[in-house]
Amino acid sequence: DAGVTQSPTHLIKTRGQQVTLRCSPKSGHDTVSWYQQALGQGPQFIFQYYEEEERQRGNFPDRFSGHQFPNYSSELNVNALLLGDSALYLCASSSRLAGGYEQYFGPGTRLTVT
Amino acid sequence: AQRVTQPEKLLSVFKGAPVELKCNYSYSGSPELFWYVQYSRQRLQLLLRHISRESIKGFTADLNKGETSFHLKKPFAQEEDSAMYYCALSRQARDDKIIFGKGTRLHILP
Numbered sequence: 001d002a003g004v005t006q007s008p009t010h011l012i013k014t015r016g017q018q019v020t021l022r023c024s025p026k027s028g029h030d031t032v033s034w035y036q037q038a039l040g041q042g043p044q045f046i047f048q049y050y051e052e053e054e055r056q057r058g059n060f061p062d063r064f065s066g067h068q069f070p071n072y073s074s075e076l077n078v079n080a081l082l083l084g085d086s087a088l089y090l091c092a093s094s095s096r097l098a099g100g101y102e103q104y105f106g107p108g109t110r111l112t113v114t
Numbered sequence: 115a116q117r118v119t120q121p122e123k124l125l126s127v128f129k130g131a132p133v134e135l136k137c138n139y140s141y142s143g144s145p146e147l148f149w150y151v152q153y154s155r156q157r158l159q160l161l162l163r164h165i166s167r168e169s170i171k172g173f174t175a176d177l178n179k180g181e182t183s184f185h186l187k188k189p190f191a192q193e194e195d196s197a198m199y200y201c202a203l204s205r206q207a208r209d210d211k212i213i214f215g216k217g218t219r220l221h222i223l224p
Contacts, residue, residue: 003157033211041217042118042215042217043212101163104159105159106157
């Protein structure tokens with residue numbers, strides 16, 4: 001099991017563009033959470049998906065949206081990119097059946113907005 | 115407001131010396147507390163959580179509700195302990211969002 005995988009590893013976009021980041025959860029996991037980690041900061045919760053629905057959302061604007069597919073994989077979409085969106089985006093997966101307390105993190109996608 | 119504070123950005127400790135990484139939290143209710151660690155070129159991973167009361171890699175953390183603290187301790191530092199450490203909390207509920215502190219970089223000196 002490769003654990004949580006994310007693609008792409010790195011991405012460079014221009015202000016105003018749109019970006020899609022992808023995440024495959026650890027085998028057996030059904031819940032995916034997304035976090036943004038700016039330089040020198042801890043990860044900040046964006047939102048969480050379970051059963052293909054957004055279940056919780058952090059303090060992020062509507063420009064940030066997501067999706068979960070029947071195979072539990074997930075996408076994070078960011079529209080109208082701003083310079084401040086430059087960060088490491090982390091995906092974490094967990095299993096509600098197993099209690100859900102431990103979230104397993106992926107390696108992240110480094111997004112640079114120029 | 116829910117908040118996790120790690121007052122030290124960087125902590126340098128000699129090998130063999132005791133380690134204490136400080137963490138204070140603000141939360142209305144009874145949260146679940148965690149320590150996450152990120153070693154160089156590795157992904158973020160759970161080190162320990164207060165509810166399990168385990169000692170992982172020699173580290174322990176005691177939840178002090180009166181002082182709203184969850185400091186991470188190890189009696190004798192090892193070079194492989196050098197990493198970024200994040201204190202975090204969530205509600206005592208399944209799959210709840212995790213609120214992280216800004217992290218402390220622990221540097222073990224030879």
